[in-house]
Amino acid sequence: MKNELTPMARFWRLLQPDKKEIRNVYAYAIFNGLIGLSLPLGIQAIVNLIQGGQISTSWIVLVVFVVFGVAATGILQIFQLRITENLQQKIFTRAAMEFSFRIPRIKLEALYKHHAPELMNRFFDVVSVQKGLSKILIDFSAASLQVVFGLILLSLYHPFFIVFSLALMILVYAIFRFTAKKGLDTSLKESHYKYKVAHWLEELARTAQSFKLSGGTPLPLERSDMEVSSYLQARES
Structure with missing residues (x-):
């Protein structure tokens, strides 16, 4: 495989x-x-x-x-x-x-x-x-x-700054080492929900006539609220 x-x-x-x-x-x-x-x-x-x-x-x-x-x-x-x-x-x-x-x-x-x-x-x-x-x-x-x-x-x-420089570089490396993967995963998750929101809006546009004929259905706002909430949660994770 x-x-x-x-x-x-x-x-x-x-x-x-x-x-x-x-x-x-x-x-x-x-x-x-x-x-x-x-x-x-x-x-x-x-x-x-x-x-x-x-x-x-x-x-x-x-x-x-x-x-x-x-x-x-x-x-x-x-x-x-x-x-x-x-x-x-x-x-x-x-x-x-x-x-x-x-x-x-x-x-x-x-x-x-x-x-x-x-x-x-x-x-x-x-x-x-x-x-x-x-x-x-x-x-x-x-x-x-x-x-x-x-x-x-x-x-x-001063020689002290050599130690300071090395410590700072190690700290920066550690930050990237332990947070980069989580940041990437969060970005991918955010992107996934972003496209789900876009897809739902496309579906609304495609079926706009049906929603208009159905009267004041709350489905468009409810579904949008659900998708947007998932997107915001992904950004905060």
Whole structure:
């Protein structure tokens, strides 16, 4: 029996054709982090020179380097955004084409217990992947590198900060290690009930004439309340 892929395995398989672009994004993030680490040091050196009344060639060179660093940071971020946008377009296109290829070839017996049009709502998970991709590739990488480089910089000031940095990294790892799976399970459960709500609203729209002819039946609100309550409970779990 073939093992079913985990959600994370599916996600990484989705990104498999774009490994080169993802490496480029992380490379830009590393350079961005290094430049961002040097900027505070350069600004502090400029302030010290001004306070000491030492307006010289060194001061001018430092100012030029700081301005260049700020400009380079902005340019690298633009490159990251451009690559991420290309990735999002590729993912959407591949998903649409794969759905179009697979749907006519689905075995009919596989749909006996499902409503096929409702299953197609899962396509919009691609939009969620698009939104999450920019956070993973840009925001998460930038924040992680800033923390790492910041801890390295702190460690240069006093040996105590080396111990502090290691303890902090172990704590962060432990948080991810023991909460990531529960968070993922909660998100999947939430997504399941989200689509149940959407399916019920679709059914209401499809049978709107029947509900209108039946008079003021409370069924639409009662069923909606039940589905929404399940969704909210899933979010709180």
